[in-house]
Amino acid sequence: DWNPEETSDKRPLLEDAELFEGPAMVLADNEKYCAFARFCDAYGRIWNIVQTAKTQDEIDLVKHEAGHCPAGRLVVWDKKTKKVFEPSFDPSIGIIEDPGIKVSGPIWVKGGIRVESADGSSYEIRNRVTLCRCGQSSNKPFCDGTHASMHFRDNLPLEAGKEEW
Incomplete structure (x- = not known):
């Protein structure tokens, strides 16, 4: 059942973020925006990697994993x-679909598109956000990954020629 109640405050993402500091970079993580896409674990846990990253390859890996977080939960910057x-x-x-765990994920909004509240005010404009589709996020209109634990399926047809999950 879709619950339309907005539950997210309009505080900037970084205000509530936990910081992970490494020798070259700082990672900010605001877990309440997690879309459970798991791109941050593609080559190792970004929270561990950032704390030891010194070489250009390691720094590039941190940038890659943070930049592939569709929700923008992870933000990384150069320490110097x-x-x-x-x-x-x-x-x-x-739309994010997750065939690995057979769930339908959030709406992925990229490129600084403004998200407007029902009262007409704006949420913080960010380069990447994910919006709840299952109706159960505790951070609506933003996704918090609840779709994964509730096994949300939108039942929309998959791409032509693709097998069913």
């Missing part, structure tokens, strides 16, 4: 220059 790494996205909207 304070420059935030953020991938460049054209404005676009898509």
Whole structure:
């Protein structure tokens, strides 16, 4: 059952983020925005990698994993220059499906598209966010990964030629 009640506050993501500091980079993580896409674990747990990353390859890996977080939960910046790494996205909207665990995920909003509250005010404009589709997030309109634990399926047809889950 879809619950339309907005439960997210309008505080900037970084205000409530936990920081993980390494020799070259700082990682901010605001777990309440987790979309449970698991891209942050593709090559190892980013929270561990950032704390030891020194070489350019290790730094690039941290940037890659943080930048592939569809919800923008993970933000990384250079410790010396304070420059935030953020991938460049054209404005676009898509749907995340997770065939690995057979669930339908959130709406992926990229490129700084403004998300407006029911009262007409804006949430923080960010380069990447995920919006709840299952109706059960405790951080609506944003996804918090609840779709995975409730095994949400939208029952929309998959791409032509693709097998059923």
